[in-house]
Amino acid sequence: MSFEKDMRRLEEIVESLDSESVELDKALTLFEEGLKVLKSASKALSGAEKKVKMLIEGADGAIEAQDFERE
Amino acid sequence: MRYRPRKNPMDFELYTPNKSIEIPGGSAESAVSVASLNDTVKMLVEGGLAPLWVRGEVSDFKKHRNGHWYFTLKDATSQVRCVVWSRDQIGIPTSPDVGMEVSLFGRLTFYSARGDLHLTVTKIEARGDGLWQKALLESQQRLEKEGLLAPERKRALPYSPAVIAVVTSPDGAAFRDIYAVVKRRAPQVQLVISPAKVQGDGAANEIIIALKRVVDWGQAEVVIVGRGGGSKEDLWAFNSEDLARAIAACPIPVISAVGHEIDFSLSDLIADFRAPTPSAAGEAVVPVSADLGEMLRSYEGDLHSVMRRRLIDARYLLTTYSRSIKNNAKAMIDVHRSELKGIAGRMNALSPLATLSRGYAVARDPETGRTLTRVSDFKDGAEFDLTVSDGTIRAQPTTKRDPDVV
Numbered sequence: 001m002s003f004e005k006d007m008r009r010l011e012e013i014v015e016s017l018d019s020e021s022v023e024l025d026k027a028l029t030l031f032e033e034g035l036k037v038l039k040s041a042s043k044a045l046s047g048a049e050k051k052v053k054m055l056i057e058g059a060d061g062a063i064e065a066q067d068f069e070r071e
Numbered sequence: 072m073r074y075r076p077r078k079n080p081m082d083f084e085l086y087t088p089n090k091s092i093e094i095p096g097g098s099a100e101s102a103v104s105v106a107s108l109n110d111t112v113k114m115l116v117e118g119g120l121a122p123l124w125v126r127g128e129v130s131d132f133k134k135h136r137n138g139h140w141y142f143t144l145k146d147a148t149s150q151v152r153c154v155v156w157s158r159d160q161i162g163i164p165t166s167p168d169v170g171m172e173v174s175l176f177g178r179l180t181f182y183s184a185r186g187d188l189h190l191t192v193t194k195i196e197a198r199g200d201g202l203w204q205k206a207l208l209e210s211q212q213r214l215e216k217e218g219l220l221a222p223e224r225k226r227a228l229p230y231s232p233a234v235i236a237v238v239t240s241p242d243g244a245a246f247r248d249i250y251a252v253v254k255r256r257a258p259q260v261q262l263v264i265s266p267a268k269v270q271g272d273g274a275a276n277e278i279i280i281a282l283k284r285v286v287d288w289g290q291a292e293v294v295i296v297g298r299g300g301g302s303k304e305d306l307w308a309f310n311s312e313d314l315a316r317a318i319a320a321c322p323i324p325v326i327s328a329v330g331h332e333i334d335f336s337l338s339d340l341i342a343d344f345r346a347p348t349p350s351a352a353g354e355a356v357v358p359v360s361a362d363l364g365e366m367l368r369s370y371e372g373d374l375h376s377v378m379r380r381r382l383i384d385a386r387y388l389l390t391t392y393s394r395s396i397k398n399n400a401k402a403m404i405d406v407h408r409s410e411l412k413g414i415a416g417r418m419n420a421l422s423p424l425a426t427l428s429r430g431y432a433v434a435r436d437p438e439t440g441r442t443l444t445r446v447s448d449f450k451d452g453a454e455f456d457l458t459v460s461d462g463t464i465r466a467q468p469t470t471k472r473d474p475d476v477v
Binding site for chain 1: 203230231233236241250254258261262263264265266281284285287288290292298363364366367370371373374377378381382386436464
């Protein structure tokens with residue numbers, strides 16, 4: 001699930017919670033889901049720095065991402 | 072040994088011209104052939120003049136079936152025939168229009184078979200980049216006609232992509248700039264470079280292949296195509312119509328980042344997003360992670376505060392309901408009780424009637440209506456109502472008798 005989707009889901013959840021038409025039971029379930037989404041989104045943000053890769057076409061025509069050596 | 076001078080080419084006497092030899096063409100007898108005349112002219116013209124720039128106005132333009140261009144370059148008093156071989160047209164944006172003021176780079180060639188003098192042209196520059204603009208316009212019009220430049224075709228960039236591909240030269244400033252900006256804003260993002268030559272012959276093709284590599288790899292969510300600043304020629308690959316079509320066909324959103332702010336390329340027009348510089352592309356492609364973290368925290372706050380409010384509301388409702396249930400119940404009981412009381416009173420008053428008519432009387436407390444059935448119910452001197460068959464009289468007890476003695 002992408003970060004963008006997570007954010008959109010969070011927005012929806014907060015909006016639903018805010019609306020009186022959602023019953024308390026459902027609201028609690030939504031709240032729990034919101035906490036889960038928050039966790040996954042924060043995880044996506046806090047990943048370690050990634051090495052740059054370079055796309056190379058192998059002899060068999062398959063595309064490979066190799067480490068990109070920079071000076 | 073006797074000294075003998077060496078034979079030396081510099082020795083004058085050995086090379087004294089024979090005065091009897093006549094210059095060819097000096098007389099009717101020594102007339103030269105047309106071929107040898109033209110050969111001489113060719114040698115003089117082609118050997119005597121280095122390739123050079125010539126300016127004038129284009130007229131009488133013809134594109135031959137085999138792709139070569141023929142035209143005349145002229146000014147007020149003179150003209151020269153020009154040819155551009157199809158193989159030399161690669162570096163020229165498009166054919167010049169008749170009437171266009173141009174500068175041509177070429178070498179003078181003499182075509183012996185026809186005795187023609189040509190300028191064999193390899194570069195053409197129109198005043199004010201006219202030719203580049205014309206070529207761009209032609210491509211643009213074709214793309215426009217096919218609907219490929221329509222604003223509704225532009226796709227939104229992913230909000231916070233995890234994998235970003237960059238099609239550019241691995242040694243260029245563009246990649247360094249993009250790398251620096253993206254790492255600063257979002258160090259957790261995976262950057263992938265798909266290398267391509269970005270200027271010179273075949274650059275457009277290499278860029279197309281590099282873009283295809285990104286598509287085939289299939290893991291990038293967005294791709295930046297670009298290079299740093301340079302001359303118009305350096306940036307020309309990004310005006311390639313083929314590249315524009317490849318960008319239009321790319322299944323993931325494309326950011327075009329070519330040269331500096333003032334440079335505008337066909338890639339810029341067709342891409343989903345035009346970044347004025349590679350650094351700007353870095354800014355556009357990924358939000359600052361710290362800002363996103365801030366946003367997440369604000370969502371977290373919202374989530375909790377909204378939930379808390381819901382709970383408080385629910386608790387309040389609960390209290391209100393339970394109170395109102397209690398109140399209602401009490402009110403109901405009161406109503407029932409008073410109804411019952413009324414009925415009981417009426418019953419008390421009505422039921423003994425039959426008995427009364429037979430000569431009995433009933434004594435009741437005038438205040439509570441309670442029936443006084445025992446001696447002990449009567450208080451000394453307290454008045455009571457005595458109901459007989461046709462009415463009630465107020466009475467007072469005088470003597471109490473022991474209940475045991477009737």
